[in-house]
Amino acid sequence: MSQRITPQHKVSEPPALLRWWLDYRRVMLLLLTLFIAITIVYPLYQVFWRSLMVDGEWSLANYSAVFLRPSNYMALWNTLWVSVLATGLAVLIGTLAAFVVQRTDVPHKALLSVLLVLPFAIPPLFSAIGWVQLAGPVGLFTQWWRELFGAPPPWNIYSPGGIIFVLAVTNYPFVFITVAGALARMDSSLEEAARTSGVGPLRIMKDITLPLVRPAILGGALLAFVSSIDNFGIPAVLGMRAQFYVLTTRIYEALTIPNMPLATAMSVLLVLVAIVCLVAFRRLEGSRGQYAVISGKSVTPNVIRLGKARPWVLAALYLTLVVIVLMPVFALVLTSLLRFWGADLSADNFTLRHYIAVLNQSGARRGIINSLILAPAAATIIVIVSAMIAYLNVKARQRGAGLLDGIATVPFALPGSVIGVSMILAWSNPAFGPTLYGTLWILLAGYIMRYMAFGLQSTRSTLQQIHDSLEEAAWTSGASRLRTIRDITLPLLRPGMLAGWVLIFISAFNELTVSVLIWTTGAETIGVWIFLMQDSGFTGRAAALAVLTLPVILLLYLFTQWLTKLEARRRERRAGKPDA
Amino acid sequence: MKTLTLLAAATALSAGMTSAAWAEPSGTVTFYSSMQLDVVEPIIEAFEERHPEIEIDLLYSGSVELEQRIFSEIEAGRLRADVIWAANPALFLNLKEQGWLAAHDSEHKHAIPEDLRDEDDMFFAGRVHHMGIGYNTNMVSEDEVPRTWEAFLEWGPQAASASPLHSGTNFNMLGAFTQNDELGFEWYERAREAGMQVVRGTGDVTRGVVSGEFAVIKGIDYIMAGQAAEGAPVAFSFPEDGVLALPSPLAVTAESENDAAARVFLDFILSEEGQQVLVDKFFMPVRTDVEPPTGLPSGDAINALEIDYDWMAENGDELRERFSELY
Numbered sequence: 001m002s003q004r005i006t007p008q009h010k011v012s013e014p015p016a017l018l019r020w021w022l023d024y025r026r027v028m029l030l031l032l033t034l035f036i037a038i039t040i041v042y043p044l045y046q047v048f049w050r051s052l053m054v055d056g057e058w059s060l061a062n063y064s065a066v067f068l069r070p071s072n073y074m075a076l077w078n079t080l081w082v083s084v085l086a087t088g089l090a091v092l093i094g095t096l097a098a099f100v101v102q103r104t105d106v107p108h109k110a111l112l113s114v115l116l117v118l119p120f121a122i123p124p125l126f127s128a129i130g131w132v133q134l135a136g137p138v139g140l141f142t143q144w145w146r147e148l149f150g151a152p153p154p155w156n157i158y159s160p161g162g163i164i165f166v167l168a169v170t171n172y173p174f175v176f177i178t179v180a181g182a183l184a185r186m187d188s189s190l191e192e193a194a195r196t197s198g199v200g201p202l203r204i205m206k207d208i209t210l211p212l213v214r215p216a217i218l219g220g221a222l223l224a225f226v227s228s229i230d231n232f233g234i235p236a237v238l239g240m241r242a243q244f245y246v247l248t249t250r251i252y253e254a255l256t257i258p259n260m261p262l263a264t265a266m267s268v269l270l271v272l273v274a275i276v277c278l279v280a281f282r283r284l285e286g287s288r289g290q291y292a293v294i295s296g297k298s299v300t301p302n303v304i305r306l307g308k309a310r311p312w313v314l315a316a317l318y319l320t321l322v323v324i325v326l327m328p329v330f331a332l333v334l335t336s337l338l339r340f341w342g343a344d345l346s347a348d349n350f351t352l353r354h355y356i357a358v359l360n361q362s363g364a365r366r367g368i369i370n371s372l373i374l375a376p377a378a379a380t381i382i383v384i385v386s387a388m389i390a391y392l393n394v395k396a397r398q399r400g401a402g403l404l405d406g407i408a409t410v411p412f413a414l415p416g417s418v419i420g421v422s423m424i425l426a427w428s429n430p431a432f433g434p435t436l437y438g439t440l441w442i443l444l445a446g447y448i449m450r451y452m453a454f455g456l457q458s459t460r461s462t463l464q465q466i467h468d469s470l471e472e473a474a475w476t477s478g479a480s481r482l483r484t485i486r487d488i489t490l491p492l493l494r495p496g497m498l499a500g501w502v503l504i505f506i507s508a509f510n511e512l513t514v515s516v517l518i519w520t521t522g523a524e525t526i527g528v529w530i531f532l533m534q535d536s537g538f539t540g541r542a543a544a545l546a547v548l549t550l551p552v553i554l555l556l557y558l559f560t561q562w563l564t565k566l567e568a569r570r571r572e573r574r575a576g577k578p579d580a
Numbered sequence: 581m582k583t584l585t586l587l588a589a590a591t592a593l594s595a596g597m598t599s600a601a602w603a604e605p606s607g608t609v610t611f612y613s614s615m616q617l618d619v620v621e622p623i624i625e626a627f628e629e630r631h632p633e634i635e636i637d638l639l640y641s642g643s644v645e646l647e648q649r650i651f652s653e654i655e656a657g658r659l660r661a662d663v664i665w666a667a668n669p670a671l672f673l674n675l676k677e678q679g680w681l682a683a684h685d686s687e688h689k690h691a692i693p694e695d696l697r698d699e700d701d702m703f704f705a706g707r708v709h710h711m712g713i714g715y716n717t718n719m720v721s722e723d724e725v726p727r728t729w730e731a732f733l734e735w736g737p738q739a740a741s742a743s744p745l746h747s748g749t750n751f752n753m754l755g756a757f758t759q760n761d762e763l764g765f766e767w768y769e770r771a772r773e774a775g776m777q778v779v780r781g782t783g784d785v786t787r788g789v790v791s792g793e794f795a796v797i798k799g800i801d802y803i804m805a806g807q808a809a810e811g812a813p814v815a816f817s818f819p820e821d822g823v824l825a826l827p828s829p830l831a832v833t834a835e836s837e838n839d840a841a842a843r844v845f846l847d848f849i850l851s852e853e854g855q856q857v858l859v860d861k862f863f864m865p866v867r868t869d870v871e872p873p874t875g876l877p878s879g880d881a882i883n884a885l886e887i888d889y890d891w892m893a894e895n896g897d898e899l900r901e902r903f904s905e906l907y
Contacts, residue, residue: 050655071904129787132787136793137793138791138792138793236746236780237780237784240743240778240779240780241777241778241779243778243907252746253745253746253900253904255644255648256644256647256745256746256748256751257896257897257900258644258647258648258651260648260651260652260655339810339811340790340807340810340811340812341787341790341791343811343812417648420648420652421648421652424649424652424653424655424656425652425655425656428652428653428656428657428658428660429656429657429658437660438660516641516642516645517645517648517649517652518649520639520660521637521638521639531642532617532640532641532642534783535642535783536616536617536618536640537616537783537786537803537806537807538617538618539783539787
């Protein structure tokens with residue numbers, strides 16, 4: 001199925017040009033390797049060799065301290081089962097939501113899509129605190145439950161179950177975004193064929209649609225899983241009280257000592273888990289061969305009419321959204337308006353002073369501007385670079401590109417603080433090149449390292465969905481490789497690049513754990529400032545700043561929705577014209 | 581070095597007077613601090629008003645993140661900070677030992693008790709904070725306020741502490757308790773039996789006691805006072821069998837690029853004017869000639885637990901290990 005067509009291609013090209021092409025790809029690979037080496041390998045190397053040193057001598061002591069301690073395996077086991085269950089729940093929520101929004105005639109689709117990605121806009125620091133505020137021992141839900149039933153509620157947020165739930169409702173947008181994207185650009189001729197042969201809509205879903213979007217589900221699940229294993233805030237706030245430890249909370253202990261080499265050695269354990277999972281996911285993805293998911297024919301999605309069930313489905317969806325999305329946002333807004341955290345909800349306890357205070361701080365204002373520069377810059381660079389790597393890897397099948405892809409994915413499994421430290425080690429007193437530390441550039445470098453995986457994941461899975469037959473058709477009609485890329489591959493890849501761009505933008509916009517170690521005066525970010533406010537005890541100001549960022553994220557999402565629609569319309573128009 | 585110090589002291593005294601222009605310290609001082617912003621910012625403001633030619637570039641950070649940053653910078657071979665002010669004395673002992681601090685013969689040193697400064701003038705306490713008992717005034721009536729750490733445990737699961745594994749102040753508290761014959765590490769074992777909750781950081785215990793999730797906590801004096809000033813139903817008490825009095829050291833770094841200005845700034849924080857700013861923010865002053873904040877007992881009326889930082893440095897790992905096995 002994945003036979004290469006290049007032999008035919010070779011024949012039709014003069015040998016001189018052929019050599020030029022081969023060189024062209026090799027030059028591209030060389031440049032990309034250089035980029036990855038500087039932005040990822042060099043900083044990683046800076047932390048890792050230090051984890052192999054004890055008192056100035058080579059030693060495996062840090063590793064034996066990590067690998068020989070039973071409590072670390074307990075933490076590893078906890079990390080694994082909690083993340084697996086949380087990912088399962090996230091996949092369930094994300095996939096169901098994507099199907100309902102994309103494939104049924106449920107109304108308010110635009111609004112629903114926006115609400116469904118909203119959890120991404122809440123700073124990670126607040127998702128756990130917000131849930132404590134809602135479902136903790138003195139939280140709002142708990143109080144309501146007591147008033148209604150006169151008994152303590154059946155849940156306990158400070159438990160593994162609480163961690164799983166909060167991780168799932170924080171991470172399901174990964175699945176929603178990737179699956180909704182895949183459904184939107186999927187060729188539905190197979191579904192149509194089944195329908196005309198009299199197959200029912202549920203069986204079509206199960207036997208045709210679901211297998212076709214499986215790569216997208218797996219891709220989203222992978223991101224959700226890795227986000228779960230490297231999440232620190234949620235298990236720290238919810239797990240410690242139940243004496244429930246995971247790897248990241250153990251790593252944080254090593255960081256407080258501070259024993260960076262030990263923390264690095266422990267992070268290696270985390271990276272190993274991530275790599276094993278990555279390979280397992282690739283296996284699952286790879287065995288499917290190549291589906292003609294995007295084959296260039298016009299797209300008319302198969303829409304299920306809900307009929308009488310429509311209001312019920314809509315009500316269920318909204319209820320879920322209110323509980324898992326709007327209530328945490330509400331808790332955040334409430335915190336930003338209350339005089340102090342935990343104050344009674346009486347009129348004289350409401351105030352705007354946190355907003356005024358925070359906007360009067362020049363650092364916070366600079367933080368907003370810097371994040372507005374850094375997030376799109378990082379997103380753009382990553383998406384371009386990762387599209388090139390994915391192209392070399394998936395389409396040009398250039399040797400070495402797969403390895404590059406793998407290396408660039410590793411930092412995603414590293415705790416942010418390890419990346420932060422690696423940035424200082426690499427760029428505060430560098431052996432070559434400029435001193436980035438103390439400038440905005442080091443933040444950009446940190447974000448590129450941290451979020452490369454997002455770009456690679458979304459461009460890779462999109463390219464895999466594009467069948468080779470399209471490019472082959474272009475070549476056989478005499479188009480050059482460059483022209484093929486420009487006219488065929490790039491337009492089809494664009495939605496995937498856009499999805500990756502949005503994912504990176506939103507994550508980088510609120511980024512905290514890397515930034516907090518490498519920011520300096522003049523190079524503040526929103527995430528840092530939210531954290532500093534929170535850490536200084538100004539929970540209200542921190543919440544106010546977080547609320548101020550919500551519209552940015554929402555506007556961005558609406559903008560991309562609009563772009564996608566524009567693109568679809570353009571494609572329709574082009575498909576409508578006979579020889580365009 | 582010595583002349584430089586004298587020069588700095590002289591210019592600090594004659595600020596405003598026109599001394600030789602070339603000798604006037606000026607430029608930017610990079611200042612690393614883990615002191616809360618509402619404490620540091622007024623000090624910087626007051627300083628810059630006094631010394632308009634010197635600009636303070638503040639890098640505020642939580643104590644854990646600040647230490648990580650400092651150690652990473654040292655590892656990379658260059659410390660950016662000119663002046664450091666952080667909450668953990670062990671950090672400064674460590675920096676001193678590695679030669680990253682500069683001695684400073686401050687004009688203010690005689691106003692500061694000996695146990696609040698380094699014997700080699702390498703660092704001085706810039707403030708002192710106490711860990712005692714914080715409580716929710718809606719849940720704990722006046723006569724129920726625990727007077728001892730034993731009485732604290734009677735609150736069972738409504739009592740809470742931040743984890744010594746994640747909070748520096750609590751780590752020192754663990755050390756002070758362990759070194760104390762009466763309390764000992766056994767206090768934590770009894771706490772475990774009594775059901776005391778251990779949560780992550782200082783922020784978590786504070787939020788818990790403010791919202792009424794906890795009745796009593798191991799709290800920090802100025803945080804409780806600050807929350808109370810905001811209107812939260814909390815108060816602080818000094819238990820009779822001892823509180824932790826933790827100095828937050830302040831130092832000039834050895835490789836400072838603006839040494840003279842850094843010293844002027846350090847002296848300002850130790851001056852009566854600088855200390856008064858702290859007192860206004862509910863901190864105990866380090867100077868004997870500045871009155872403590874209203875409502876707080878004076879320094880010598882507080883029963884502070886003894887703590888040996890060298891012992892802490894030596895036995896820290898073991899202590900952490902022991903605690904993590906318990907909780």
